Amino acid sequence: MLTEINFDGIIGPSHNYAGLSRGNIASASNAGDVSQPRAAALQGIDKMRHNIALGLAQGFFMPLDRPDVPWLETLGTSLDRAETHLRAQAWSASSMWAANAATVSPAPDSGDGRCHLTVANLVTMPHRSHEWPGTLAQLRVAFADPAFAVHSPVPAPFGDEGAANHMRLCDGHGSPGVEIFVYGVGGGRFPARQHLDASKAIARKHGLDPARTLFIRQSDTAIQGGAFHNDVVAVANERVLFTHETAFEDREDAHAQIRAAFPEVEIVEVPSSAVSLPEAIKSYLFNAQLVSLPGEGGASTGLGTGMGLVLPTEARAIEPVWRWLEDHVAGNGPIRKLLPVDVRQSMANGGGPACLRLRVVAEPATVDPRFMADPATLDRISEVVAAHWPEAIAPGDLASSPLVRDVQRARAALLEALDLGELL
Numbered sequence: 001m002l003t004e005i006n007f008d009g010i011i012g013p014s015h016n017y018a019g020l021s022r023g024n025i026a027s028a029s030n031a032g033d034v035s036q037p038r039a040a041a042l043q044g045i046d047k048m049r050h051n052i053a054l055g056l057a058q059g060f061f062m063p064l065d066r067p068d069v070p071w072l073e074t075l076g077t078s079l080d081r082a083e084t085h086l087r088a089q090a091w092s093a094s095s096m097w098a099a100n101a102a103t104v105s106p107a108p109d110s111g112d113g114r115c116h117l118t119v120a121n122l123v124t125m126p127h128r129s130h131e132w133p134g135t136l137a138q139l140r141v142a143f144a145d146p147a148f149a150v151h152s153p154v155p156a157p158f159g160d161e162g163a164a165n166h167m168r169l170c171d172g173h174g175s176p177g178v179e180i181f182v183y184g185v186g187g188g189r190f191p192a193r194q195h196l197d198a199s200k201a202i203a204r205k206h207g208l209d210p211a212r213t214l215f216i217r218q219s220d221t222a223i224q225g226g227a228f229h230n231d232v233v234a235v236a237n238e239r240v241l242f243t244h245e246t247a248f249e250d251r252e253d254a255h256a257q258i259r260a261a262f263p264e265v266e267i268v269e270v271p272s273s274a275v276s277l278p279e280a281i282k283s284y285l286f287n288a289q290l291v292s293l294p295g296e297g298g299a300s301t302g303l304g305t306g307m308g309l310v311l312p313t314e315a316r317a318i319e320p321v322w323r324w325l326e327d328h329v330a331g332n333g334p335i336r337k338l339l340p341v342d343v344r345q346s347m348a349n350g351g352g353p354a355c356l357r358l359r360v361v362a363e364p365a366t367v368d369p370r371f372m373a374d375p376a377t378l379d380r381i382s383e384v385v386a387a388h389w390p391e392a393i394a395p396g397d398l399a400s401s402p403l404v405r406d407v408q409r410a411r412a413a414l415l416e417a418l419d420l421g422e423l424l
Helices: 025-029 037-053 069-074 084-091 132-142 196-205 220-225 251-261 277-283 319-330 344-348 375-388 395-399 401-417
Strands: 003-009 057-061 102-105 115-119 148-151 166-170 177-183 213-217 234-237 240-244 266-270 289-292 307-312 335-341 357-362
Touching (some): 003 037, 003 289, 037 057, 037 307, 057 132, 069 084, 084 395, 102 357, 115 132, 115 196, 115 357, 166 234, 177 196, 177 251, 196 213, 213 251, 220 277, 234 289, 251 266, 319 335, 375 401
Parallel strands (some): 003 057, 115 148, 177 213, 240 266, 307 335
Antiparallel strands (some): 003 357, 102 115, 166 177, 289 307
């Protein structure tokens, strides 16, 4: 049976706060702080445990090899000679945010009946632009079954940031859906990261039905306010679109297009008068996992809509956000449970619960089992992290040769523990 599987990026041993992501307010605000890679990875693992306990299917992806010395060599430099900003870009652990790994179209939506994944090129940000070769290699291992088609990235200069700018509406995860690609237009102080041409190219590669494919412009207000990806201001699950009032450039037209393509949609919109855009971004209210809860009357059960919102603990600290959520639940809205998780280390670097996961609708048996999570596997990963991940990394440590050795050994130990040596 087709199931939605959330694949979380395991937070890598090079996790650090270099403030590399222009337009990401949290990342910029914490630039230069001391990070805690071990605590960060354990927080991410605990989030996966939490979701498994909810009855959700869970997978994971490996950290990429860092620092990326071959990338520095293409720039005519090396780790010891590189300028500070280039060295930091080579060290980035940003592949932890698996929502940017790829765009995924499930088999019911594609022309050939396979699940299609196109790895994101991430060309807008230098520190992420060199992720795709490692991500592509990993996806081709995890999804090697003929049920999948894994595509190379859209070429530059058409920026593509993956599932963070892509939503899907459907009656149930295994039913045909309407896919929504959200793109930006440049011109402000912060860049628009998702190009319309990239989104259209992916839709063509995946063989999507044009009648069930929408291209909607993200609002300039949201981008310039710090919503660097659409998933900072909107998230969809089955029949529900949960969105901030400022998410789309032409709100009324966007809603009309969505309703025309998928009449069953329930649009849950948070008005600016209740939660301001800065409050939504600071809390990452929408950068949450909106999930159908097994046994809670989820749409796929045919018993109506029973959904939970896996959101960061920071949302409780912002009074207007938490008040709106509690009022929504009390008013019998489609979100029935609020499920806070502690991912503070990821949040401080600019990524909430939704950033950490890539949603793939597939038969679990078709996925390489080495990438599927259960409590025993997460115990094994936790043991490696506790034994090998650095406890702290300060900005000056990125020039340290011992840190290079420790980080590379840590990743190798994890790959060995999970029998994924081909990714070394």
